[in-house]
Amino acid sequence: MDRSNRYGMSRRGFCLCCIGAGALGTNGWLTPREAFAEARGIVSLIKDSAATSQIVTHRLRNNVSVLEGSGGNVAVLTGPDGMVLIDAGIGVSQPQMAKALAGLGADPVTHLINTHWHFDHTDGNTWLHEAGAKIIAHKNTRKYLTEVQRVEEWDYNFLPLPPGGIPSDVFATERNLKLNGLSIDLKHYGPAHTDSDISVAFGEADILHVADTFWNGVYPFIDYSTGGSIDGMITASDANLAMATDKTIIIPGHGKPVSNKAELKEFRDMLVAIRENVAALKKQGHSKAEAVAAKPTAAFDPKFGNFVIDPGFFTRLVYEGV
Numbered sequence: 001m002d003r004s005n006r007y008g009m010s011r012r013g014f015c016l017c018c019i020g021a022g023a024l025g026t027n028g029w030l031t032p033r034e035a036f037a038e039a040r041g042i043v044s045l046i047k048d049s050a051a052t053s054q055i056v057t058h059r060l061r062n063n064v065s066v067l068e069g070s071g072g073n074v075a076v077l078t079g080p081d082g083m084v085l086i087d088a089g090i091g092v093s094q095p096q097m098a099k100a101l102a103g104l105g106a107d108p109v110t111h112l113i114n115t116h117w118h119f120d121h122t123d124g125n126t127w128l129h130e131a132g133a134k135i136i137a138h139k140n141t142r143k144y145l146t147e148v149q150r151v152e153e154w155d156y157n158f159l160p161l162p163p164g165g166i167p168s169d170v171f172a173t174e175r176n177l178k179l180n181g182l183s184i185d186l187k188h189y190g191p192a193h194t195d196s197d198i199s200v201a202f203g204e205a206d207i208l209h210v211a212d213t214f215w216n217g218v219y220p221f222i223d224y225s226t227g228g229s230i231d232g233m234i235t236a237s238d239a240n241l242a243m244a245t246d247k248t249i250i251i252p253g254h255g256k257p258v259s260n261k262a263e264l265k266e267f268r269d270m271l272v273a274i275r276e277n278v279a280a281l282k283k284q285g286h287s288k289a290e291a292v293a294a295k296p297t298a299a300f301d302p303k304f305g306n307f308v309i310d311p312g313f314f315t316r317l318v319y320e321g322v
């Protein structure tokens with residue numbers, strides 16, 4: 001498959017999470033040297049694509065919208081206290097992002113909340129800080145953004161953000177804000193997709209941004225290099241279900257950006273079923289390659305297997321954690 005076309009055609013946005021899929025054949029890992037070259041190339045492709053991707057605006061309710069098309073799904077709350085952004089997208093999308101924000105109103109950007117440290121959620125931090133945003137995040141997000149961050153699976157080193165892009169206001173467990181008339185509750189998940197993930201609940205609007213603990217309709221990436229695990233993903237999914245009602249609008253980190261409890265439940269049940277299948281194979285003594293060959297995800301592939309985390313890659317991720 002021509003990778004540049006594959007990445008160029010998608011309008012769901014990109015994730016550093018996706019790099020692994022491109023660096024993998026169906027038969028196994030590339031050598032570290034090859035993977036390094038591949039990962040570098042794919043980061044460039046992601047940036048190149050983000051530079052030209054259109055941003056699609058989805059208006060929700062209570063002045064909350066979602067912007068789709070620059071990395072993870074970005075939520076925006078507008079009002080007299082200034083714009084509050086949940087995640088920053090990719091830096092090279094700045095012109096399209098600025099245009100999309102202008103389309104939501106003339107308020108300056110005053111607050112940016114990072115849901116976790118990954119590149120496709122924080123790369124835009126620097127320009128948004130320069131535009132006036134105070135950056136709030138979990139303390140592990142700040143830690144990871146201030147160090148060279150090595151993701152072993154890609155044999156790739158992400159450099160620290162410039163000082164202005166580093167969150168200046170961090171917390172450990174929970175943080176409650178009141179902005180533009182809405183209660184905004186930030187809550188750390190514990191180890192999930194990484195160990196820096198937080199949920200963001202817009203109380204009176206009944207809107208919940210669940211970061212990369214939920215990939216709507218597609219297999220998720222799990223970042224073991226910074227504390228993620230399949231069991232943590234399941235625990236986070238249960239926490240998300242407990243926070244939501246049938247009326248709650250749920251914003252996933254990736255995938256179709258306006259979601260609901262029924263889709264979240266389907267995602268959670270998929271994680272549980274595949275975890276059980278893969279754990280059984282591992283317990284029987286099967287190697288990672290044999291587990292992939294046994295296709296433990298088959299029942300879910302038509303629905304979830306059509307994005308960059310393909311069935312084999314997802315099986316490997318689950319195998320690592322059971």
Ligand SMILES: [Zn+2]
Nearest residue numbers: 015017118212
């Ligand atoms: Zn992520």
